[in-house]
């Protein structure tokens with residue numbers, strides 16, 4: 377069937393149908409448009425409160441949150457940080473920029489997440505921290521990771537950028553370890569356009585994060601600096617959006633789960649593809665994105681599949697490209713001769729289809745039809 381006439385389906389479109397406009401107008405009406413303004417504190421308190429953390433530090437994006445988290449823990453030269461090969465560059469970049477050494481682990485082929493056994497094998501006398509990254513909708517199996525971290529006295533940074541509203545055995549994602557981070561980029565479960573947050577229960581770490589976010593200004597000696605920070609402040613307008621989005625988080629998670637179920641129902645009989653796991657014994661998928669991995673019996677890779685989708689006006693995105701194959705890190709001499717077969721396979725055979733919250737059932741049905749046709 378030729379449906380090139382059909383309307384394009386974007387890979388992501390956010391849903392902004394709550395109090396976003398009302399709160400944004402308050403910013404404009406009151407003139408509070410910078411990082412001074414009442415919405416920041418409110419958003420920090422409500423967001424961190426929902427996760428059960430005592431402190432929230434809003435920043436300009438999730439990558440910045442990772443930089444601040446690594447710096448706040450004092451990680452640096454000679455320190456090793458274990459993290460997955462299959463993730464966004466921001467994770468390894470934060471470690472490298474701090475002067476510390478990233479040490480990689482592979483992913484589980486079913487959940488696409490790192491696992492504790494691989495982490496334990498990579499621990500050396502120099503290991504100081506584990507950066508846990510939850511991938512695409514299912515959390516990492518946290519209990520064994522936390523057990524290792526406690527036993528080996530390692531810090532844990534939890535990257536929960538894709539996990540708003542998700543829980544591990546009933547405990548919110550973002551409540552594990554010393555510090556957790558979130559992103560509010562436009563394709564995350566709740567968005568501020570660009571934005572991020574660090575959450576922690578440790579008062580001292582929270583104060584360090586607040587200082588690092590704000591150029592390490594010293595309140596009583598303005599413009600005198602003992603340390604270098606960044607301007608990673610969030611604006612009151614972003615926080616206004618975030619607050620309105622947070623009010624809808626339960627609905628959003630419910631909607632994503634419904635979307636995931638619908639896609640799976642429509643795609644489960646197509647031969648030669650792996651679909652996201654609906655659940656593990658510790659969590660139910662929240663489908664941040666709906667990923668598809670091509671089995672070997674499909675005679676082409678994800679690049680070709682995405683090209684065919686694009687020709688039919690269906691948006692898609694490749695999976696993450698593994699850290700050990702990143703040219704920028706190879707040029708630095710990192711990860712030479714290392715191989716992580718699952719991460720490599722996911723990068724070559726994996727892609728995700730339109731997954732945004734504004735997607736309609738009709739659009740999902742259209743996407744599912746086209747996926748079936750291009751793989752036949």
Ligand SMILES: *Cc1c(COP(=O)(O)O)cnc(C)c1O
Nearest residue numbers: 437438439464466537538559561
């Ligand atoms: C989106 C994301 C980030 C980065 O967040 P930005 O706000 O885009 O900088 C970090 N980690 C993971 C796992 C992400 O998905």
